[in-house]
Amino acid sequence: MNVHSPTPADFAHVREWVFDLDNTLYPHHSNLFSQIDVAMTGYVSELLQLPREEARKLQKDYYRQYGTTLAGLIARHDVDPDDFLEKVHDIDYSWIDPDPALGEAIRALPGRKFIFTNGDRKHAERAARQLGILDHFDEIFDIVAADLVPKPAGSTYDKFRAIHRVDCARAAMFEDLARNLVVPKSLGMKTVLIVPHNFEATFSEIWEREDVEDQVDHVTDDLAGFLRSILPGL
Template sequence: MTKKPSPADFAHVREWVFDLDNTLYPHHTNLFAQIDVRMTAYVSELLQIPREEARKVQKDFYKRYGTTLRGLMDNHGVDPDDFLEKVHDIDYSWVAPDPALGEAIKALPGRKFIFTNGDRKHAERTARQLGVLDHFDDIFDLVAADLVPKPAAETYDKFRALHRVDCERAAMFEDLARNLVRPKELGMTTVLVVPRNFEPTFSEIWEQDADEDQVDYVTDNLAEFLSALIDQ
C-alpha cells in the first residue's frame, strides 16, 4: 500500500467509481450528521421509544445489516421510499462547492460513476451542490441495488453487470475500507479516502473485517490525488 499516486499505475483506468458521502466531499463537512439525527428520530417515532434507545437500535441495525434501513425493513416492514425521503430532508448548503475536484473529475478519461448506499435524489443534490454532478455518467444507488447495501458482494456484481464495467480497467474510491474488499477481488484499483490531515495507525482507519491488502492507495485530498493522475 502506498499513499502517493503514480500516474502510470492509473494509465489503464477507464472506469472511475466514487462513493458519495465522505468521499466526494470531505469528512469535515459532516453532512451525514444531519442524516444521522433524522434516522434516530425516525426510529424513535416508528417504535415509540426514547431517542437514546432509538439510537442504540439504529446503530445495531447498521452494524448487523449494513444500513439502518435494511434492519428496519427486515424487522419492522418499513417502506424504504418513506424512510429515504425523510432522512434525506436536510440542508445541502453544508457542502461547499469544489471547483478543483470538478475539473479533475471532468479530465479523467473514460466513464465516471457515483456508487452510493444512499438514494439517487440525495446523490444528485449533494453532487450538484459540490459542483460535480454533470461530470458523471450515472448514479448507482441503494434502490438500484435492490436495497442491499455495500459491502455485499452481490451489490458490486449488480453494479458491474448493469453498466458493463471492466473491473480490470476500473478504480474505486471509498471512505470505508471494508467497502473496497469486493472491488479489489474483482480486479479494481482501490483508493481509500480519509479525513484531511488524518494520521492514525492503519488499524484505526480500517473497519474490523477488512484486510490491509485490499487498499492500494490512501489519500486525504481527493482533488489533489486525481489532479496528480492527469497533470503528468
C-alpha cells in the first residue's frame, strides 16, 4: 500500500473518476456536515417528541445500525424521505470556500467524473456549485438513485455501475470513510482515502477502527494536490 506518493503511472489506466461528496470533495475543516448533523437531531427530536440529547443518541444508533439516520427512520418510523432530505439540507453552504485548484484538477482528469453520495442530488449540486466544481462532473448518483440504500451496501455500488456502465477496471474512487472503499476495491477500482487536513491520528488507528487496510491504495489530506500529482503536466 502506498499512502503518500502516487505517481501518474498508478492512475494512467483510469477513465472513470468517482468521488464521494461530504468531507471528500469539500474539506472536513469546512465543518458543513455539523449543520446537517444538528438538523438531523432536530428532525428526530420533533418527529418522536424526544429531548435533543435522547434524539441525538437515537440518531447515532440508527446511523451505526442502518448506515444512515434516514435508513433507520424509514425502517423504524416510515418517514417521508423527501421531507427528511429537504429539511436536513436546509443549511448555509457559504461555509464552503470555493476551490479553483480542485476545479482545475478535476476538469483535467481524462474520462468521466461522478459524484456518488449518500446525500441527495440537491445537496450535492449546492455543495459542488459553491466549490466551483459542479460543471466538471458528468453525473451525480445520490441516495434516491440508490433506492435509499446507502453505501457501503454492495447493491448500491451495483446499481451505480449498471446505470452508468462504469468499467471498474478503469475506475478510481475517492472517499473519506474507509469502509465505503471495501466494495470498490473488490470490484477492481483504485481506492483513495481522504483524511482531514493535517490529520494527527496514526494510520494504524484508521485500520484498527475499520479493519480495511488492504482496501485502501492511497491516503491523502489534500485532494487537489493528490490529483495534480497524478496528472502529467498539470
